[in-house]
Amino acid sequence: MLGCDLPMVVLTAVSRLNMFRDPGKICGVAKLSKIQHVISCCLLYNAVILNGCLKYLFMLVNFLQFCFELTGTLLKIKSTNEKSMDKLLHAVLPVFSYAVTLLKMQLLNICFPSLGRVDVDHVITRKMQLIAEAEQLKPVFMKEVDSHFTEFVNSLVAKSAFLDSSSSTSFFPASCSEKELHKAKSLRAPPEHGKIFTARRSLLDELFEVSHIRTIYHMFIALLIVFILSTLLVDFIDEGRLVLGFDLLVFVFGKFPVVFCTWLCMFCATVVIPYGLFFHWAQGYCSSSHRVIRSLFYGMLFTLFQTVGLGLGPTYVAVSYALPPASRFIVILEQVRLVMKAHSFVRENVPRVLSSVKEKSSSVPIPRISQYLYFLFAPTLIYRDNYPRNPMVRWGYVATKFAQVLGSLFYAYYIFVRLCIPQFRNSSQETFNLRGLVLCIFNSILPGVLILFLVFFAFLHCWLNAFAEMMRFADRMFYKDWWNSTSYANYYRTWNVVVHDWLYYYAYRDFLWFFGKKFRAAAMLSVFTVSAAVHEYVLSICFGFFYPVLFCLFMCFGMVFNFILNDRRKGPIWNVIMWTSLFLGQGVIICLYSQEWYARQYCPLENPTFLDYLKPRSWSCHMQM
Incomplete structure (x- = not known):
């Protein structure tokens, strides 16, 4: 039965390969002769069947399917960038050709033993060398594909933005100038249009489909389990019972x-x-x-x-x-x-x-x-x-996001219980000095960074996505890949896109509209001042005291880093510098605000004046044991 179906299989395979015979779609390196190895493999099917080697038949079928998929994928990428595709085919096709040759030799040795055996060991050695070369080429291949795929997506978004912002109903011109494309790529339409909303998923939802990224999420869950176990064990040892x-x-x-x-x-x-x-x-x-x-x-x-x-x-x-x-x-x-x-x-x-x-x-x-x-x-x-609206609400997705918010709250609880409260509870007993301050800052980096991640994940990802799903709100770009930032300018734009859009359109751009485009530096300074003042206002009301640590970090270090670590810094070392400064900043915030909180709890004033609310209590509060 299998032998009767083989001619149809071969004809089908050849017909599928003929789909790619258009020489206009295949670059010079990928001529039709490069794919003739696959067709010649198909002609060896009957010889395999006559010798009863069904396992090689299945191997050929799998290999043929791989050929179809590889050819189609390369042709799709070819349509995006022909020049880079030539380089990719130069790297891929030799490996492809040797694989076909090795398969032919194996079949000839089995189907036609009278012709003499082929030195398969030599071919296998050569194959292993080619595998090693392919492993070396893989990072270059992936980098090229990623680069040109990003260019393709950016070009597509630019065309979409250009169409949305254009008053004409004509199609996107093929000869659009680079200046127009650059303006459209920024996703900011002309002033009368403002922000462009389009249906898109959140970045973490896309990244969590990759098993490697999902493993990082699992590692954070494992760390939460460790926090819970350590808290339960310490409470059981101290109290003699479980404290829940x-x-x-x-x-x-x-x-x-x-x-x-x-x-x-x-x-x-x-x-x-x-x-x-x-x-x-x-x-x-x-x-x-x-x-x-x-x-x-x-x-x-x-x-x-x-x-x-x-x-x-x-x-x-x-x-x-x-x-x-x-x-x-x-x-x-x-x-x-x-x-x-x-x-x-x-x-x-x-x-x-x-x-x-x-x-x-x-x-x-x-x-x-x-x-x-x-x-x-x-x-x-x-x-x-x-x-833009989605057609339906995924209530399971909503429940998952709210459950993750609840889990993040308990995560923050265990961080404070295990890492913050034991450190700062007795901080008012120690004299305020430089050594203690430095130790406090570096000991606060770990809880500070974990709190930063939790705030980002719980609010900017889970909370906003849950409400977006319930409202069928399709534009889920609440943040971008801020973790890849090599400059603070890019970090401020990508950390919280929701707030950044409001500041850009209603603070920065309106400032330029009112005073003129010559005052871009003043407009940026005003936006920083407003943002820093609002952040400090929120913390002052919530903690019950005025301690402008965050305001100083924003206005001093934030402004300096915004100009020093600007968009011209592209190397990975700048990403390391950005993360290092971010870690130190989180340590300073957790350390100083926690010290001030406990100082005001342990050293209350009977009749405080207005200046007492402005003066840091942690600088002068020392409890005598």
Whole structure:
């Protein structure tokens, strides 16, 4: 039965190979003669069957399938870059040819013994040499493929961005200039368009499909298990029983009803007031005889809501109710998020109304309340009437992401219990000196880096992806490959894309629009100042004291590294320098803020003045035993 089917198998194989006979699709190195070895192998099938060597038949079938896949893959890559494809084929085809020759020799020795045996040992030795050469060529091959695949994707994105930003409906011109391509590659459309949203997955979701990257994730899980086991064993040795309480988590997330009520008030106010103010302003702007006065009046009301309603109100609740740190984080971060979203909604829609009035349009472009509500829950700070949407919600994916957030919380709990609290609990008993400070910083690097990874993974990946999945929000580029950054400029752009987009479009670019493009350095400095001030404001309210460590790191070292480690630094050594400085910065933050927290717990003041809140307590607090 197998022998009867062989002619059909051979004809099918030859017909599949004829698909690639077009000399225009194969470069000069990959002529049709390079594939004739495969066809000649097919002609040896009947000889194999006559001699009963079925195992070589199966080997030929597998080899033929490999030939088809290799040829198709090379031709696909060839269509991207012909010059580099010639180099790749020069490296791959000799190995391919020797493999076919070796297979022929094995078949001739078995099928036609009267012809004499071929020196297979010599061929095998040569084959091993070729395998070693192929292993040496593999990194070059993979680097070339990765480079040209990246160029292909960037070119595709550039064409997409060019089409989206173009008012014409014509196709992308084949002879587009390099200047236009470079402008489109930045994924930033002209000012009237702003950020371009497109359906794409998060980078970690793609990387976790690779088993090597997934193993790193498994290593972090194993480290969590080690933390849990060490905590249980130490508690069992000290207490004589298993201590399964989570007092620290209960404390930091305390007074949750107050947190929920505060958030509900903030959210309802953000839904009603910004949308209502914009709606009434837009409805009467066209027919108003005092447009400037009307705009100033509604603008002042909106600014008053932003500063008092969303600014002072939540801060007063967090301080007056003495909310614990994590509960304060929830309130203050939601406060900042809603302020940024309300600003984006007004900033994106006011120019549309002004443009429609200027063009004397019959209708005023006012978004629906449902679009505004969707924006308030969507994981983005840039308002659009519509976003790319997925067709369905994967509830299993949502549950997995929320479970990973919960696991990250317990991970942070064990990091503080095992690495931070034992180190800083008695720090106020020691004199504040340079030696102790240096030891404290280096001992804090490990927990600081782990907390950094957890914040990134839990919030920027899991939390945002969970909400994006529930909202069917398709653009999942909440971060980029910041870990590959060789400059701090690139790190700031890729660490948190959600916030960076808001700062770029509403702080940096609006600054240049207002003052002119000559003040790029001043615009960058203003963005750094705003970002550093907001970060320090969040930490000051959440910890209950003002200790501008993060602000100084941002404004001093961050600005210096931003200019020294700029985008011209491309070598791997700069990535090492970036990671080293990042590690040291995390150690400084964990060390100084932890020391100040415990100093204020152990050395309280009876009647503190305003200056006492500004003066670091850890510099003067020494408990006498």
